[in-house]
Amino acid sequence: MLLPPVASSIGPSIDRLFWLILAITGFFFILVEGMLIGFAIRYRRQPGRPAYYTHGHTLLEIVWTAVPAAILIWLTFASQRVWATIHAHIPGSPAEVEILAEQFAWNIRYPGPDGRFETPDDITTINQLHLPIRQPTVIWLKSKDVIHSFFVPAFRVKQDVVPGRTGQVWVSPTRPGQYEIACAELCGLGHYRMRGFVTVEPWETFQAWLKETKANE
Ligand SMILES: [Cu+2]
Incomplete structure (x- = not known):
């Protein structure tokens, strides 16, 4: 509707x-x-x-x-x-993912097996966010250049991404499927191209996707 x-x-x-x-x-x-x-x-x-x-x-x-x-x-x-x-209230022990917005893409980074960012086992993708279903995940939001806005209509999540600051949102997906990520801040001429997708899938499929993505890096 x-x-x-x-x-x-x-x-x-x-x-x-x-x-x-x-x-x-x-x-x-x-x-x-x-x-x-x-x-x-x-x-x-x-x-x-x-x-x-x-x-x-x-x-x-x-x-x-x-x-x-x-x-x-x-x-x-x-x-x-x-x-x-x-x-404020993030349930359970959340997983983490970092998204670095830039003109005009979403750079997505998973911490990998060691659970820490900026280490060699990190897994990176562009515009393709995958999340396991019913797993609370904290999303750290950073910007390389200008103000962007991380917007996933199906999650009802919208958060400005401001240069020099690290924003935080969390989400616990409840429905498998593929949903749109949009930039909700007019961030430049290529703003319309800042479209990504989030795929919500079972834990095993998510883990398999992480492995495959790492292998193709
Ligand atoms: Cu943008």
Whole structure:
């Protein structure tokens, strides 16, 4: 439908928040715009009817200020919980992968058997990220040149990749398949080419892919 199918553990809570906010803002949008159009028609200029000057209605103004304020404060707390889950609580012992964004590609690096980056047993690929299913994985995000944005719509993950800083996101894929990685920051003329794929697969297939990739390096 409107959103691509969810393929990560955090996806459903983000979607819930999205639909909740869309429902609230959609309801008020239709209400307010409907009244605006209705009143514009009802009180349009008519011959023989003089203009009526009104000062407003204090109680009504207090209500339409207080109600949205209360809703916004409630939404802040609701989003804060989801935000904390996404950024703070990484479940279990996560695997790690590093992605170095550059104009115009995603350089992907796995730490290899020793579990450390920048060693000879690292496994590197370009634009092809593979992740084992139901394994929480931390993705370290770095940029070589300009600001990029790591966006996997199916995971509901979007994080700016800023030069000079190491960003962090984590994901626990829940659905096997192949999904798109897009750069969501206009990063130069070749921005449109910054398209990658993430393949979610069972642990054994993932390990076999790592071996094969290492052998072909
Ligand atoms: Cu980019």
